[in-house]
Amino acid sequence: MHPVKTFDEILADVIKSEGGIKKCILVDRTGLTIAHVSKFSYYPLDVDGIGAIASAVFCASEEQGKNLDVGNLIIVTSEFDDGKIFAAGAGKGVLCVITDKEVNLGMIRMVMKKAATELAKVLEEFLSEKPSVETGKTDSDREELRAALGELERG
């Protein structure tokens, strides 16, 4: 199955599982947003910026856990006046879920745990394709890189 569809499918399942979930974002541990799904198409968000923060906050919390020797990080919960943000590790990625204020915490945790396991597998497959891309770029990749060089020269 093509990873793109799978990422979106898994994130869509998360959104549908609890009425209060507004947005799901999957980021890798370098801060790159890999996929995202919103309940409403008009929900305006700077997804790249939010993904970068979600990844950094989760990874920093993990680092903190290592320093304090308190075991593996399961979930980061941030509670605000009008909503909540959850972040859970998903293998080489981080699953971030944005919700309304009133949500079923137990359900969220359970759904995120299940989705994180699925995403970890798909992400592993998706990212394992990188070495061949990294070292054996396609002609179109090289053309794009050359075009980008041209843009930078003009800038």
Add this chain to the structure above:
Amino acid sequence: MRKDTQGRMHFKIVFWGPSLSGKTTALRWIYDNVEGLEKGSFTSVADHTGRTLFFDYTPVQATEQVVFEIYTVAGQKRHAGQRKVILEGVDGVIFVADSAPDQMDANIESLSELRELLGQRLGHEIILIVMLNKQDLPNAMQKDVMLAKLGLGNVQCFTTCAISGENVKRSFRQITRDILMQHVYQAPAKASAS
């Protein structure tokens, strides 16, 4: 370099350096002044005085398929844990050194931390560009002296003033160019090369 699900190539650049050396100012200058490239939002995790607590971030798109994800780190010593996180997956580092003589020890310490985290990859597979910032100071240290003290020999270096933007664009253009060139002319996969 990482590819997203749309096949776009993402390159990560990190501004690194001691506290108050001008990393955020340089990135802000690029964000405000470099034209012809599509920029996303400027995200900053900073305290109420504007000092970076975690990182600043902005994506800059060269073409539809090539995106530079640009970060700064928090320079203060106590933020070492956060800096390590931001460095994950980096393709190029702009080391921003403070040209004030009393900041030389801080520069050396910051570069030492960077070398420790990236090891032999720094300056080889991870591009390194040096900005000797605050060259507008009346007592600014000279380029050769600074590079010698930092133990940097054959490195691409620019004397800059992040506030006025002097040579900031050149530094940015150099690192983006070097990263792209490295990937355009990268050796083919080991399997096919052997």
